Amino acid sequence: MIDDRAFRPNTLGAIGKAGARFRSLGDAGADTTTAHGRLLLTFLGGIAEFERDSSAPSRAKAARAKARGVHMGRPPALTPHQRAEALRDLAKGNATQADIARQFKLSRSTISRLA
Template sequence: MTIYGYARVSTAGQSLEVQSKALKTAGCGKIFSEKQSGIKANRVQLAKAIAALVDGDLLIVTKIDRLARSTRDLLNSLDQITGSGAGFRSLGDPWCDTTTPHGKLLLTVLAGFAEFDREMIIARTSEGRRLAKANGVHMGRKSKLTPHQRHEALARLAKGTETLSDIGRSYGVSHTTISRLEA
């Protein structure tokens, strides 16, 4: 079993020293550290730390906010960590420890709340879309062709003397756009 640490500060003016010292005291053999905002999804050293994990390893952070800034980000990171067979522990947040039954339970409950919240967001946005469509709001991107151009293109297609590509080229659109008019 290898114990890894991950330390992160948000700005160049902050120091990683306090986190590194705490992680070494906790038994971390290798510490991945970076000066990077937690909001950014592309944290190179975190990705390297997670990629290094194998079954039985442990990843430790000093506080949970060093790993993630949102519940979704936390759950995604924990899924990657536990998916490799490794455990996770936060020194400053004892409830967040996937190596204990209590920690697993709390994280499972947290994941359940996050999933519930996501389903509620989907339900609300679906209802909003349904209402907007009922009120005549066009959903999706703006049509590349005006109603007149669509009518003309369909008439040209009905004649059968031109290819989809030729008609599309005359309107500055692809043959696929013209073929969708028939549907």
């Protein structure tokens, strides 16, 4: 397995190597000009790396499941027969999206995404 940490850019490290310092205007804690700011940024970077590394097995497991054809997420709101019926009614102009949404007790945006 390739260690993807080698591909992650370290923007603040590059700024520091260039001889400049970083100070966030929106967050007083993100400031490489002070020891406290450098400590805080180092701590936050460590937490971010931990989160990435600990979620990698979950992402790999989900990718394997998708490769096997496992459906991920919520079940569809309509059966294939209901979808075909709704699309047929829309195509014929027999009903509006709002009518079909009321018929199937769904939101109009669900029918809109279907169309």
